[in-house]
Amino acid sequence: MPVPEPARELEPVPGVRKPDPLLVLDDVTRTFGGLVAVHVEHLEVQRGTITALIGPNGAGKTTLFNVVSGFDRADGGEWSFDGQPLSGRPPHRIARYGMVRTFQLTRTPARLTVLENMLLAATAQRGERLLPALLRPLWRGQEREIVVRADELLNRFRLTKLRDEYAGTLSGGQRKLLELARALMARPVMLLLDEPMAGVNPALTQSLLGHITALRDEGLTVCFVEHDMDVVMGISDWVAVMAGGRLVAEGPPYTIGRNRAVVDAYLGKRHDEPEATGEET
């Protein structure tokens, strides 16, 4: 896959300024008791790219997603989306600005059908309560548009035949597809995907990868957390690396594996060696 031009020209150092950043983080901090789970001094996500967020277990990746998407509070710092300050806003407001996230463990209620899950996503992203929205007649006005949108997405993700099945009967991979389809109900500008391929069989992983790159090609910005380096190398335009809550490296995928800070983050830094600088060796 071609690396977008800007990625080739950027210096691969943590916090590097991007030519057209969509999401910008400054000093974003989250602590739990005495533990600094996240302290990202500066991070920009370039519009229209797929950015992988990688790092060892406990690096703070999910916590960062939680904070930025409004599902958890920050202890400090600011972040903006397309120039709009988002700090302190609730998830449905953030979704309305165009940034939608998915979760490591899918949040598809098992006792709702696939279609109902889609409708629920639309209402949740608008900040509405579920029951009144679902019980209202669906054949009028806005609701009808939502059903049309849901059916288009189910078709795109090859889930149409499961439309009226309970979500609880879906395989893990099908639930991941449904989660992605649900995230798209709000016509987002940016997706934050937390381990979208985890626990998915190889065939469905390929399908998910195809969907994610297609979304990027249509103009969406995607940031995803992933542990599988083949996946990261295969679809990312840019890779950001966290360790101990901090951003320790970023760069195009082909430079990341050779980056000293990344190797230290994954293998554990030897104390007899000088501090990693984030520069390539």
Ligand SMILES: Nc1ncnc2c1ncn2[C@@H]1O[C@H](COP(=O)(O)OP(=O)(O)OP(=O)(O)O)[C@@H](O)[C@H]1O
């Ligand atoms: N609600 C919480 N209460 C206390 N500590 C937490 C909480 N959530 C996360 N942490 C801690 O914050 C740190 C970062 O966790 P986080 O889940 O963000 O890491 P991660 O990089 O997503 O890890 P993984 O790759 O294993 O999902 C860890 O030390 C974790 O134990």
